[in-house]
Structures are given as C-alpha cells and as structure tokens.
Amino acid sequence: MADLKPIVEMKGVKKSFPGVQALSGVDFRLFEGEIHAIMGQNGAGKSTLIKILTGVYKADGGSIVYCGTQCRFRTPLEAQKKGISTVYQEVNLCPNLSVAENIFIGREPRRFGMIDWNKINSESEKLLKRLNVSIDVTKLLSSYSVAIQQMVAIARVLCISSRVLILDEPTSSLDEQEVNELFEVLNKLKSEGMAILFVTHFLDQVYRITDRITVFRNGTFVGEYLTKDLPRVELIFKMVGKDISAMSAMPQKCLENVSDNKEIDSLLEIKGMKKHGSMNEFSLDVQKGEVLGFAGLLGSGRTETARLIFGIDKPDQGECLVKNELKNISSPSDAIELGLAFCPEDRKTEGIIDELSVRENIILALQGSLGIMKYLPRKKQDKIADEYIKALGIKTADAECEVRTLSGGNQQKVLLARWLATKPSLLILDEPTRGIDVGAKFEIQEFVMSHCKEGMSIIFISSELEEVIRVSSRVAVFRDRQKISELSGNDLKEEKIMHTIAGGQ
Amino acid sequence: MAGLKLKNIMGKIAGFFTAASRSGLLWPVIFFGLILLVNALINPGFFDIEIKDGRLSGSLIDIMNRSSYIILLAIGMTFVVATAGIDISVGAVVAISAAVSAYLIGGTLVVENGVQQYVSFMPMPVAIIAALLIATALGMWNGLLISRMGLQPIIATLILMVAGRGIAQLITSGQIITIYYKPFFFIGGGYLFGIPFSIYIVAAVLAVVMFLKKRTALGLFIQSVGINKTATRFAGINSSNIILWVYAFSGFCAGIVGLLVCSNNKSADGNNAGYNMELDAILAVVLGGTSLAGGKFYIMGSVIGGLIIQSLTTTIFSIKEIKPEANLVVKAVIVFVVCLIQSESFRKKVAGVIFLREKKSL
Ligand SMILES: Nc1ncnc2c1ncn2[C@@H]1O[C@H](COP(=O)(O)OP(=O)(O)OP(=O)(O)O)[C@@H](O)[C@H]1O
Numbered sequence: 001m002a003d004l005k006p007i008v009e010m011k012g013v014k015k016s017f018p019g020v021q022a023l024s025g026v027d028f029r030l031f032e033g034e035i036h037a038i039m040g041q042n043g044a045g046k047s048t049l050i051k052i053l054t055g056v057y058k059a060d061g062g063s064i065v066y067c068g069t070q071c072r073f074r075t076p077l078e079a080q081k082k083g084i085s086t087v088y089q090e091v092n093l094c095p096n097l098s099v100a101e102n103i104f105i106g107r108e109p110r111r112f113g114m115i116d117w118n119k120i121n122s123e124s125e126k127l128l129k130r131l132n133v134s135i136d137v138t139k140l141l142s143s144y145s146v147a148i149q150q151m152v153a154i155a156r157v158l159c160i161s162s163r164v165l166i167l168d169e170p171t172s173s174l175d176e177q178e179v180n181e182l183f184e185v186l187n188k189l190k191s192e193g194m195a196i197l198f199v200t201h202f203l204d205q206v207y208r209i210t211d212r213i214t215v216f217r218n219g220t221f222v223g224e225y226l227t228k229d230l231p232r233v234e235l236i237f238k239m240v241g242k243d244i245s246a247m248s249a250m251p252q253k254c255l256e257n258v259s260d261n262k263e264i265d266s267l268l269e270i271k272g273m274k275k276h277g278s279m280n281e282f283s284l285d286v287q288k289g290e291v292l293g294f295a296g297l298l299g300s301g302r303t304e305t306a307r308l309i310f311g312i313d314k315p316d317q318g319e320c321l322v323k324n325e326l327k328n329i330s331s332p333s334d335a336i337e338l339g340l341a342f343c344p345e346d347r348k349t350e351g352i353i354d355e356l357s358v359r360e361n362i363i364l365a366l367q368g369s370l371g372i373m374k375y376l377p378r379k380k381q382d383k384i385a386d387e388y389i390k391a392l393g394i395k396t397a398d399a400e401c402e403v404r405t406l407s408g409g410n411q412q413k414v415l416l417a418r419w420l421a422t423k424p425s426l427l428i429l430d431e432p433t434r435g436i437d438v439g440a441k442f443e444i445q446e447f448v449m450s451h452c453k454e455g456m457s458i459i460f461i462s463s464e465l466e467e468v469i470r471v472s473s474r475v476a477v478f479r480d481r482q483k484i485s486e487l488s489g490n491d492l493k494e495e496k497i498m499h500t501i502a503g504g505q
Numbered sequence: 506m507a508g509l510k511l512k513n514i515m516g517k518i519a520g521f522f523t524a525a526s527r528s529g530l531l532w533p534v535i536f537f538g539l540i541l542l543v544n545a546l547i548n549p550g551f552f553d554i555e556i557k558d559g560r561l562s563g564s565l566i567d568i569m570n571r572s573s574y575i576i577l578l579a580i581g582m583t584f585v586v587a588t589a590g591i592d593i594s595v596g597a598v599v600a601i602s603a604a605v606s607a608y609l610i611g612g613t614l615v616v617e618n619g620v621q622q623y624v625s626f627m628p629m630p631v632a633i634i635a636a637l638l639i640a641t642a643l644g645m646w647n648g649l650l651i652s653r654m655g656l657q658p659i660i661a662t663l664i665l666m667v668a669g670r671g672i673a674q675l676i677t678s679g680q681i682i683t684i685y686y687k688p689f690f691f692i693g694g695g696y697l698f699g700i701p702f703s704i705y706i707v708a709a710v711l712a713v714v715m716f717l718k719k720r721t722a723l724g725l726f727i728q729s730v731g732i733n734k735t736a737t738r739f740a741g742i743n744s745s746n747i748i749l750w751v752y753a754f755s756g757f758c759a760g761i762v763g764l765l766v767c768s769n770n771k772s773a774d775g776n777n778a779g780y781n782m783e784l785d786a787i788l789a790v791v792l793g794g795t796s797l798a799g800g801k802f803y804i805m806g807s808v809i810g811g812l813i814i815q816s817l818t819t820t821i822f823s824i825k826e827i828k829p830e831a832n833l834v835v836k837a838v839i840v841f842v843v844c845l846i847q848s849e850s851f852r853k854k855v856a857g858v859i860f861l862r863e864k865k866s867l
C-alpha cells in the first residue's frame with residue numbers, strides 16, 4: 001500500500017479556537033480501499049480535523065491534497081459534490097419526515113420546477129439497497145430503529161460518485177447485531193474501492209474492521225500505524241500518553257452497602273407500572289447504595305422504563321414508592337424533588353442546552369430544583385462548575401465557553417456533572433459513557449462509583465454488557481418492551497445475560 | 506509600511522468591535538448614535554433641552570416620551586422571543602386595555618354651573634387594575650394555547666390579534682369613547698419633576714425586569730427553554746409554566762401601553778389604538794440583537810431598539826425632502842439595512858469580499 005498515492009493527504013494542519021489550540025500541525029493520510037480510524041481522547045481534535053477536511057472550518061495552516069490536487073473546500077456541500085461523504089458526530093435528521101425526505105432534504109430532484117417525488121422515493125430505495133437496507137422509504141423516519149436511522153444518515157450523504165466516506169462515531173448508539181450489519185456494509189464499500197474514515201471509542205471495533213490507525217493526542221499528531229502492528233495496550237498508551245497499568249484497577253461494583261434488609265433500605269420501588277405502547281407491566285426495586293443494571297437491546301424498553309420512573313412519560317397504571325412512601329411522580333421536577341436524577345441517552349436533543357455556557361449547563365438542574373427566586377450566587381456557580389470540570393476532566397478553555405464548542409465526549413461529561421451536582425439519591429444513567437474515550441470511561445465510572453459508596457444508588461443502562469456487569473450488583477434484563485428477568489450473584493455473566501436477551505431462559 | 510500600520514490599527518479596531526458586540530449592545534448603540542447624529546446635522550437645535558413651564562422639552566425628551574409605547578411592548582416581547590416564541594397580539598391587547606379603562610372611567614362630560622366636574626364611572630384605580638388584569642389574562646390565554654395545547658405561537662397570538670380588535674369594539678359599543686376625567690390624563694400625558702410620567706413607568710418596568718434577569722434564575726430558565734425546550738424539561742424546569750408566564754407578562758406590558766395610549770389620546774378607539782404596534786415591538790427586539798430563534802436575549806438592546814425605531818420615525822418626518830407617502834418605505838429600507846449589518850454571517854461575507862479584493866490588489 002505504501003507505493004499507492006493517498007486519496008486524501010493533509011499535512012501540518014493547524015486550527016485554533018478562542019482559548020484552545022484544537023490542532024497543532026497534524027498529518028493525516030487516507031487511501032482508497034482502506035478503513036482508517038482516527039483515535040484519540042475526548043477533545044483530541046478528531047472531529048475538528050474532519051470538519052477542516054470537509055470545509056466546515058477553515059484551517060489556520062497546513063495543506064490538503066485531495067485526489068492529487070491541492071484543494072480547500074469552502075463548504076461541506078462542495079466537499080460532498082467532489083466525492084467526500086461525511087456523517088458528522090451530531091447528525092441532524094428529522095424524525096417527523098419520511099425516510100426518503102430525510103435522504104433528499106435540501107437537494108430534492110425537480111421536474112418542471114416541481115419536486116419529483118417518484119424519483120426521490122426510487123432513488124432513496126436504490127441508495128439504501130447499496131447499504132443492504134430495504135424498507136418502505138415513505139414511512140416516517142421515527143418509525144424505524146436507530147440502526148436504520150444511522151443507515152439513512154449514511155445514505156443521505158452517499159452518492160454514486162462518492163470516493164471517501166467519513167463516519168464520526170456512528171456506532172455509539174448501535175447494539176452488537178446492528179454494528180455487525182454496519183460493518184458488513186462498510187466492508188462492501190471498501191471492496192468497491194471507497195476510502196473510509198471511521199472514528200470511534202470502541203477498541204474492539206477498531207481492531208475488527210480497520211486497516212490503519214492514526215493517533216492524535218491533545219491536538220498533536222502521535223503517529224500512523226497499521227492496525228495489525230499496533231497492540232491494544234500500545235494504542236491506549238499512545239492515546240493517553242501515560243501507562244495504562246495505572247488504570248488497570250477498574251472500578252468495581254460495591255456490594256458492602258447493599259444490606260439484606262430490604263424493608264429498611266429500599267430507596268425506590270415500582271409496582272405494576274405500565275404504559276400502553278411503550279412498556280409492559282413491570283416491577284422493580286433499587287436499594288440504597290446499589291447499582292442496578294439494565295441490559296437489553298436498543299428499543300427493548302430500557303429507556304422507556306427510565307422515562308416512566310422519572311416522570312417524563314405518564315404511566316397508565318402502577319405505584320411508585322420512594323423510601324417506602326407512596327409518591328406520585330408526574331414530571332421530572334417531581335422526580336428531582338424526591339432525589340432522582342436522569343441523564344438521558346440523547347445528549348443533543350434531551351441533554352445539553354447548546355448555546356448556554358458550560359457553567360450554566362452544569363448548574364441547570366440544581367437551579368431548577370431551587371426554583372427561580374433562590375438564584376445561586378455567581379461565586380457559588382463558578383465553584384460548582386470548576387469543581388466538576390476538574391473532577392470529570394472536562395476539556396474546555398473555561399467554564400464560560402458555550403457548551404456546543406466542546407467535543408462530543410466532553411459535552412457528555414457536562415451532562416453527568418449537571419446531575420451529580422444535584423446530589424441525587426438515585427441517579428439513572430442512560431448510556432452515560434457514550435462517546436467517552438477509554439481513559440476517561442474508567443475515571444468517570446470510578447467517580448460515579450465513589451458516590452455509590454457514599455450511599456447514592458444508580459440505575460445503569462448500557463449497551464455494553466461488559467460494562468453493565470462490571471458495575472452492577474443486579475441486572476434487569478429487558479426484551480420487547482418487557483422486563484423479563486433479573487439476574488444477580490453468579491448469574492451475572494455475559495453469556496447468561498445474552499442468553500436471556502435472546503429468549504432462552 | 507503605512508499599509509501594514511493601517512492594517513494593525515484596523516485589526517485592533519476590529520478586535521474591539523468583536524469584543525463589544527459580544528455584550529450585544531454594540532450595534533444598537535451605534536445605530537442610535539448615527540440616527541441622532543443625522544438629526545443633529547439636519548436640525549442644529551436637536552440636542553437642546555430647555556425648561557418650559559417647569560417641564561423639560563426638546564427633541565430628545567420627545568423621542569424618549571414617544572418611544573415609551575414601543576419600549577414597553579418590546580420589553581415584554583423580548584422574553585417571548587427568547588423562548589423562541591412571538592406575540593403578534595400585543596397591538597390588539599393595547600386596544601382592549603384602552604377600551605376597558607375608558608369604559609370604566611366613563612365617557613361623560615359632567616358640567617355643573619358651567620364648571621367641569623371630574624367624575625368617573627368607576628374609581629380610577631379600579632379602572633387601571635382591571636385593564637391590567639384583563640390584559641394579563643389575555644396574555645395567559647395565549648400562553649395556555651401555546652404551552653398546554655401546543656399551538657404555534659404565531660397562530661395562537663394571531664387568534665387574539667384578529668379577535669382582539671372586535672372585543673375592544675364590543676367593549677366600547679363600536680364607538681370611540683372620549684374621556685373627560687382629568688386625573689386620568691396624568692398617566693400618559695403628565696409630568697413629574699419636569700419629566701414625562703411615562704418615562705418613569707418605563708424606568709420602573711425596566712428596573713423590575715433587570716432585577717429579575719440579574720438576580721433570579723428567570724433569565725437562565727427562559728434562555729434554556731428557548732434553546733432546547735425538551736432538555737430544559739428533563740432538567741426539572743417546568744418549561745410550560747415559563748412559557749405561560751412569559752406571554753402573561755407580554756400581555757401585562759401591552760396593558761400598561763393601553764393605559765398610556767388611552768390616557769394620552771383622552772379616548773379609546775378600538776380600531777386604531779395600538780395599531781401595528783406589535784410590528785414595531787418585534788422590530789425593536791430584533792434590532793436590539795435578540796434572535797427570533799430564541800435563546801440569548803438583550804433587554805437593554807430592545808430598549809435601544811425601541812428608541813431607534815421612534816427616532817427613525819421622527820427623523821423621517823422631519824426631513825422635508827421625503828414625501829409623506831414614502832415614509833414607510835424609507836423606514837423599511839433603513840430597518841432592512843440595519844438588520845443586514847447586524848447579521849454576523851452577512852458581515853463575514855462582506856469582510857470576505859473586501860479581503861479578497863485586498864489580496865488581488867497585492
Ligand atoms: N466551534 C468550536 N469553538 C471552540 N472550540 C472548539 C470548537 N470546536 C471544537 N473546539 C475545541 O477543540 C478541541 C477539539 O475538539 P474535537 O471536537 O475535535 O474533539 P474530538 O477529538 O472529536 O473529541 P470527542 O471524542 O469528544 O468527540 C476541544 O477542546 C474543543 O473544545
């Protein structure tokens with residue numbers, strides 16, 4: 001491959017934002033017919049590099065060669081027209097438009113000046129076929145799973161003349177099976193000669209599918225390696241810049257706090273709750289200081305359950321006891337008042353307030369519980385913000401930056417900080433480590449677990465079984481919008497849970 | 506060499522401007538200053554303020570006095586716009602408030618022994634409070650339609666905009682009520698310590714609003730709702746209630762303006778009171794730097810925006826060369842230009858073009 005000419009070659013690319021040097025002279029090469037991963041911690045500059053390549057941002061310095069010619073795209077559209085198809089980290093699809101509309105929005109084919117719907121539909125079907133997806137494209141996007149939506153996002157940017165496909169953390173909301181399907185498609189595109197750039201924080205996936213890895217650390221170029229020549233341990237070392245043996249002490253579940261006397265220490269008990277069309281009848285309980293894991297495929301009812309508990313959706317029936325007292329939770333603010341907190345999985349639409357500062361985002365839920373009149377003094381706000389920025393290692397120039405200028409993983413940390421700041425007695429975490437790099441993942445888990453030792457309970461929802469098992473003392477398994485079983489003790493094994501999810505008891 | 510130096514200076518100026526524009530007040534202040542300057546050029550006595558009969562008088566005082574309507578409406582509108590909403594019913598609410606107060610004050614001229622007696626149908630405080638309450642309730646009606654029934658703000662307030670004038674007519678029985686009760690005239694036309702009373706009202710409302718913005722979490726919550734309603738609700742803030750109260754407050758502000766209009770005109774005209782005022786108010790908010798998309802808002806910006814619109818109107822009228830029929834066109838063109846210049850992406854485009862030229866000439 002070494003004698004081939006790269007289709008994309010970036011050299012000495014620099015980019016700074018007010019207060020941060022996002023990239024300080026990095027190199028990057030991409031070849032046809034390869035899958036290439038850019039690896040690096042949150043805020044290392046991966047997304048920024050992609051945005052510079054596709055013309056979202058203008059580089060402060062450096063050169064870009066595409067297809068043998070020096071070039072600099074002025075807009076993402078121009079890049080797309082020249083064959084670089086990009087799915088950005090924050091994809092914005094419209095759930096209330098049809099699949100076909102989503103694919104063609106903004107570039108509708110016209111006939112006699114009118115939008116040519118027949119063409120839109122047939123073209124959409126063709127594009128999706130190429131990705132091994134055959135669905136009714138006239139249905140609303142929201143009626144399909146996240147995995148299909150992800151494919152739609154790819155189909156949207158892909159066209160016949162595409163030569164480069166860029167995916168910025170496309171798998172963070174997919175389950176195992178869906179990842180397999182995506183990878184099959186990527187391999188197919190690769191064999192057709194497409195150059196694919198793939199950003200993810202899942203090491204497994206990197207080793208399964210990529211041919212080459214470029215590592216960034218803190219906006220600097222660490223190196224470019226063939227995946228087969230770079231052992232995992234070394235990759236992590238290169239990303240983090242320090243020995244990982246320091247991190248090998250993985251956070252473990254804490255069982256000391258969990259007493260046998262449920263009557264006394266029951267924190268939350270749900271009895272016979274259900275909501276038509278969303279979740280079948282279920283009951284569950286969480287004890288003080290316990291971590292209860294939720295396992296199951298996407299759409300199996302994990303998130304729906306959390307939403308019902310937190311008062312976002314109203315159940316048709318069911319009781320909710322907090323500390324053995326019957327309570328009525330009919331809105332998030334009720335739930336927060338009772339000491340609950342819920343960190344939702346979709347950080348863009350349900351989590352961050354993107355134009356507000358990091359500080360304001362962190363204190364938002366706390367201030368919400370205090371009400372309008374008891375405004376936290378500015379000094380106190382600064383203190384809280386700084387405290388969590390430090391504790392969670394949020395990478396930002398300062399607490400006054402708008403949260404949207406943070407990298408994806410760092411936005412996730414801000415959300416976590418928002419809920420920890422309310423000092424909840426039960427924290428519901430829905431995919432809390434999504435988009436967070438390997439190093440920070442452990443740190444965050446550790447930080448959260450340390451709160452557990454102080455008596456906080458957690459409901460931990462994650463698609464990564466290994467993670468769920470590691471931190472939970474009990475795991476509730478969900479399938480088809482039903483809580484089908486609860487496992488604990490010796491049953492807490494990956495195979496056992498997989499088996500349960502798959503349907504065999 | 507000289508070119509380099511010039512570039513340096515330009516760079517510094519540009520830096521200063523970007524810093525100042527972050528506070529949100531830069532452009533509004535510049536435009537207001539420009540308009541005043543133009544006025545001063547046309548009319549040398551423009552900045553003069555003199556004391557006549559113990560009252561301050563002069564063009565500036567005049568502009569401040571007259572802009573009080575727009576400013577009050579714009580203050581209420583700012584919050585609405587910050588929640589990504591809009592309230593096009595305020596003009597109609599002004600008319601209703603004016604009609605209610607006029608109706609309760611009563612439109613009868615009572616003359617006894619050749620001397621006019623100041624009698625009102627209801628005590629004046631009752632009339633004032635009733636007008637304000639009704640206006641606030643109408644605002645809440647908007648808020649309910651939007652926050653509870655999920656109507657689009659423009660549709661919800663359109664309903665009241667259309668129906669409101671009818672309601673005002675019903676209250677006044679389709680007539681223009683003329684008021685003879687003199688104490689009522691003070692609100693919109695009186696002077697206190699030589700300064701128009703309406704300016705005190707604006708100052709009072711402004712003070713309360715600034716207090717709420719700076720010293721309570723209201724500003725944070727409103728912005729948060731305007732940027733991302735769902736996420737705000739998930740954070741435990743009652744987005745619906747905030748939206749409800751924001752519209753209620755806009756109604757309240759329109760209520761005050763109704764009183765001012767009625768008192769100043771000494772009459773209530775269901776058809777014309779507050780006519781097109783919603784448009785001026787929205788313009789003032791936009792000129793003040795608050796984006797119609799919601800989020801960050803600038804109360805002082807809206808105040809200056811109101812001053813800009815009023816002084817613009819005054820200026821256009823005072824330039825004899827502009828025919829009266831062209832007034833609105835000229836106003837529209839200027840507002841258009843101001844909005845363009847305020848748009849960051851437009852400024853960038855212009856800067857880009859200039860930069861390119863510079864490069865080519867090198
Ligand atoms: N528009 C912006 N304004 C200011 N700073 C920005 C902007 N975009 C990115 N940054 C900063 O640049 C740095 C690199 O961000 P980038 O999004 O490239 O990280 P990343 O490697 O993609 O991280 P993640 O894994 O979390 O997605 C971060 O420190 C971020 O705060």
Ligand SMILES: [Mg+2]
Pocket residue numbers: 046047048089168407408409
């Ligand atoms: Mg990123």
